[in-house]
Amino acid sequence: MENFNFYSPTEFVFGKDRENECGEYVLKHGGSKVLIHYGGGSAVRSGLLDRVCASLDKSGISYVKLGGVQPNPRSGLVYQGIDICRNEKIDFILAVGGGSVIDSSKAIAAGTVYDGDFWDFYCGKRITEALPVGTVLTIAAAGSEGSPDSVITKEEGMFKRGASGDAIRPRFSILNPALTQSLPPHQTAAGITDIMAHLYERYLTNSKEVEVTDRLIEGLLLTMVHEGPRVIKDPNNYDARANIMWAGMMAHNNSCGVGRSQDWNSHNIEHELSALYDCAHGAGLAVTLPAVFTYVCDHDVMRFAQVAVRVWGCQMDFANPRATAMEGIEKLRQFFISIGMPKNFEELGAKKEDIPKLVEVLCRGNGRDGSISGFVTLNEDDCTKIYELMI
Amino acid sequence: MENFNFYSPTEFVFGKDRENECGEYVLKHGGSKVLIHYGGGSAVRSGLLDRVCASLDKSGISYVKLGGVQPNPRSGLVYQGIDICRNEKIDFILAVGGGSVIDSSKAIAAGTVYDGDFWDFYCGKRITEALPVGTVLTIAAAGSEGSPDSVITKEEGMFKRGASGDAIRPRFSILNPALTQSLPPHQTAAGITDIMAHLYERYLTNSKEVEVTDRLIEGLLLTMVHEGPRVIKDPNNYDARANIMWAGMMAHNNSCGVGRSQDWNSHNIEHELSALYDCAHGAGLAVTLPAVFTYVCDHDVMRFAQVAVRVWGCQMDFANPRATAMEGIEKLRQFFISIGMPKNFEELGAKKEDIPKLVEVLCRGNGRDGSISGFVTLNEDDCTKIYELMI
Numbered sequence: 197m198e199n200f201n202f203y204s205p206t207e208f209v210f211g212k213d214r215e216n217e218c219g220e221y222v223l224k225h226g227g228s229k230v231l232i233h234y235g236g237g238s239a240v241r242s243g244l245l246d247r248v249c250a251s252l253d254k255s256g257i258s259y260v261k262l263g264g265v266q267p268n269p270r271s272g273l274v275y276q277g278i279d280i281c282r283n284e285k286i287d288f289i290l291a292v293g294g295g296s297v298i299d300s301s302k303a304i305a306a307g308t309v310y311d312g313d314f315w316d317f318y319c320g321k322r323i324t325e326a327l328p329v330g331t332v333l334t335i336a337a338a339g340s341e342g343s344p345d346s347v348i349t350k351e352e353g354m355f356k357r358g359a360s361g362d363a364i365r366p367r368f369s370i371l372n373p374a375l376t377q378s379l380p381p382h383q384t385a386a387g388i389t390d391i392m393a394h395l396y397e398r399y400l401t402n403s404k405e406v407e408v409t410d411r412l413i414e415g416l417l418l419t420m421v422h423e424g425p426r427v428i429k430d431p432n433n434y435d436a437r438a439n440i441m442w443a444g445m446m447a448h449n450n451s452c453g454v455g456r457s458q459d460w461n462s463h464n465i466e467h468e469l470s471a472l473y474d475c476a477h478g479a480g481l482a483v484t485l486p487a488v489f490t491y492v493c494d495h496d497v498m499r500f501a502q503v504a505v506r507v508w509g510c511q512m513d514f515a516n517p518r519a520t521a522m523e524g525i526e527k528l529r530q531f532f533i534s535i536g537m538p539k540n541f542e543e544l545g546a547k548k549e550d551i552p553k554l555v556e557v558l559c560r561g562n563g564r565d566g567s568i569s570g571f572v573t574l575n576e577d578d579c580t581k582i583y584e585l586m587i
Numbered sequence: 588m589e590n591f592n593f594y595s596p597t598e599f600v601f602g603k604d605r606e607n608e609c610g611e612y613v614l615k616h617g618g619s620k621v622l623i624h625y626g627g628g629s630a631v632r633s634g635l636l637d638r639v640c641a642s643l644d645k646s647g648i649s650y651v652k653l654g655g656v657q658p659n660p661r662s663g664l665v666y667q668g669i670d671i672c673r674n675e676k677i678d679f680i681l682a683v684g685g686g687s688v689i690d691s692s693k694a695i696a697a698g699t700v701y702d703g704d705f706w707d708f709y710c711g712k713r714i715t716e717a718l719p720v721g722t723v724l725t726i727a728a729a730g731s732e733g734s735p736d737s738v739i740t741k742e743e744g745m746f747k748r749g750a751s752g753d754a755i756r757p758r759f760s761i762l763n764p765a766l767t768q769s770l771p772p773h774q775t776a777a778g779i780t781d782i783m784a785h786l787y788e789r790y791l792t793n794s795k796e797v798e799v800t801d802r803l804i805e806g807l808l809l810t811m812v813h814e815g816p817r818v819i820k821d822p823n824n825y826d827a828r829a830n831i832m833w834a835g836m837m838a839h840n841n842s843c844g845v846g847r848s849q850d851w852n853s854h855n856i857e858h859e860l861s862a863l864y865d866c867a868h869g870a871g872l873a874v875t876l877p878a879v880f881t882y883v884c885d886h887d888v889m890r891f892a893q894v895a896v897r898v899w900g901c902q903m904d905f906a907n908p909r910a911t912a913m914e915g916i917e918k919l920r921q922f923f924i925s926i927g928m929p930k931n932f933e934e935l936g937a938k939k940e941d942i943p944k945l946v947e948v949l950c951r952g953n954g955r956d957g958s959i960s961g962f963v964t965l966n967e968d969d970c971t972k973i974y975e976l977m978i
Contacts, residue, residue, distance in 0.1 A: 197602075197764075197826060197829040197830065197833070198602070199601060199602025199603060199605065200599075200601050200602065201598065201599065201600055201601070202598075202599040202601065203596075203597075203598040203599070204595060204596075205594075205595075205596035205598075206594075207592065207593075207594040207596075208591075208592065208593040208594065209592055210590060210591050210592070210593065210845070210846065211588075211589070211590025211591065211846075212590060214590065373588075404826070405826030405827075405829070405830065406830070407810050407813055407814060407830045408806075408807070408810045408814075408830040408831075408833045408834045408837070409833075411806035411807065411809050411810045412803060412806045412807070412837070414806060415799075415802035415803045415805060415806035416799070416802065416803070418802050419798050419799045419802045422798055423798060423799075435588060435795070435796035436796075438588040438796070438846070439588065439796065439797075439798045439799040440799075442588070442799045442800075442845070442846070443799045446799070446803070446842065451837065451842060454601070454833070455601065455602075455829070455833070
């Protein structure tokens with residue numbers, strides 16, 4: 197196990213109706229003038245935004261609203277949010293929505309107090325200072341409610357890139373599983389896929405002697421395998437939603453990823469798909485993960501065999517561990533299909549002829565040098581072959 | 588799953604040689620005049636205390652030292668520590684040691700800023716304010732380095748009782764697995780047992796639909812089953828020590844215990860043993876756990892069968908689930924014996940004739956009303972029978 201620091205100071209407020217307490221938590225964490233940042237339709241239609249405003253009113257907190265965050269959130273709205281925060285002297289940002297809204301809020305929070313272009317943080321500069329952020333989560337997926345990470349898409353070039361720093365970990369996150377019950381099945385399934393991807397990206401490590409984090413990741417994957425199909429079958433199943441929501445947070449606050457190298461190649465490969473086709477990140481991952489794993493399986497057959505046996509219930513083929521490893525990858529692929537995720541480029545809305553462009557942006561865009569690195573280093577040729585496996 | 592709040596703002600600083608950074612972390616978390624609280628022999632002999640002082644010196648932090656914490660820490664030293672903190676205007680307490688030292692530090696931290704007898708907190712009053720505490724951990728066991736809990740023994744009556752509150756969660760905890768390599772086998776094994784007890788106390792729940800926390804607990808138990816025997820066999824195995832150390836923190840910071848009722852009857856039953864005989868808490872638990880589980884198995888046979896199958900690798904006996912449940916309890920008992928823990932009253936140094944006294948203090952002492960409650964409510968007759976199972 198490698199040396200590490202782990203710091204997760206977010207206060208999680210979990211359960212039914214807890215969004216009605218958001219005013220108290222903004223006060224507790226030092227907010228007095230709030231930017232409420234949200235997407236569009238559902239938070240308004242469901243009455244959630246009204247309940248949030250009522251709670252802030254009750255606590256005597258003033259606020260400004262900025263909606264319009266779209267999936268794969270864009271830099272344009274971030275610049276707009278930064279202007280508002282500076283002009284209105286905002287001291288707290290409350291994200292009401294899913295990962296996109298939270299990531300956009302984090303970008304605004306960091307950009308507001310930064311004397312430069314916020315995009316610097318998405319080109320590798322560490323975030324060390326930001327306005328405090330709180331969240332009211334509406335979809336279990338990105339894990340942004342407990343993470344120090346944010347992903348934003350820059351319109352010029354359609355670069356989708358990540359930034360990180362403990363300063364953008366939310367001060368509090370309100371997780372009410374009931375808020376996720378109204379999600380369309382496709383979004384629920386995309387969330388499940390994203391959570392599982394966060395687990396696999398940590399599972400694929402070159403670090404040795406990481407039993408404790410292996411076991412934690414496997415436990416969370418087993419939870420998803422059990423609870424995922426239950427919510428797809430019965431969207432109103434509060435308990436299954438609750439288990440998935442906590443698993444989604446635990447999958448990405450890094451308590452199960454400490455002390456080990458991680459992968460994240462699959463996320464990078466997918467980001468180009470959702471940036472170009474504006475598909476759900478989770479849907480892109482459902483197509484990407486099995487392709488990447490098939491391509492890199494030989495790098496560490498026993499690791500793929502281990503997850504196949506421990507999570508997917510495969511019988512170990514001691515004469516041919518690679519068969520077990522591949523069986524586990526196939527079970528993962530079938531699982532994604534079973535919850536309604538796309539299985540290939542066509543179902544995703546991606547085009548074979550775009551592969552050269554995807555590879556170019558992936559490996560050369562935004563300052564990259566021709567390859568991406570994680571569990572395995574992948575050059576342009578590797579990435580081309582991986583995209584081709586998705587056709 | 589039940590509603591909950593989860594807040595774990597401790598900064599964990601994990602790995603080789605990290606104790607040499609403790610001065611920086613005291614500064615970062617606001618300390619300028621420190622009480623260094625420790626036990627005795629080993630922290631001094633090993634040079635650890637000197638390294639801690641050197642790090643504080645380097646950061647320009649002044650300090651006062653208070654050693655002498657004994658296992659099952661006593662209220663007498665807590666009162667002494669409170670006096671020192673008040674007289675010396677201490678603003679930060681640095682615990683250098685194991686669970687006993689950390690628990691004593693937490694008691695001093697809460698007592699110093701409290702206008703009354705600190706023992707009030709150990710009679711049920713919630714701790715809401717305390718001096719900040721940091722830790723340099725020397726044994727993986729109690730989980731106090733990441734928990735809001737403290738257990739102290741009051742000399743008058745030898746009551747061993749717990750207190751709790753987010754205010755006593757450590758601000759930072761330095762976890763260097765190498766510091767645990769010099770522990771005697773008995774202490775290592777007692778620590779392993781304590782960690783497993785923290786997991787079982789959470790596993791035994793009456794809450795339904797808690798798959799995610801079940802799976803996390805099972806993952807941590809599997810880690811202990813794998814790594815425990817490795818460190819007993821090879822005390823210098825850094826990697827096994829590291830896995831156990833992180834598992835010990837995760838077992839007790841409650842990320843795997845949220846949203847569910849918990850047990851803690853075994854801890855209460857054991858506390859009377861270590862209070863009366865001054866045995867290691869973990870050694871007492873090794874004798875207590877199998878006895879309690881045998882006695883309460885019928886309350887939820889399928890729960891015990893589940894852990895038997897998932898953690899202990901038992902084959903499910905579908906015609907007789909109770910047989911599987913009991914097989915899992917027997918495997919736990921054999922595991923404790925295999926790492927060198929005592930198996931009964933005699934090996935623990937406890938006496939059959941003391942059972943009435945143990946039961947009296949357990950069920951009637953310090954304001955209790957004749958029973959203890961957790962997974963199952965146990966009256967004096969039940970507790971007598973449980974202690975008798977340990978003979």
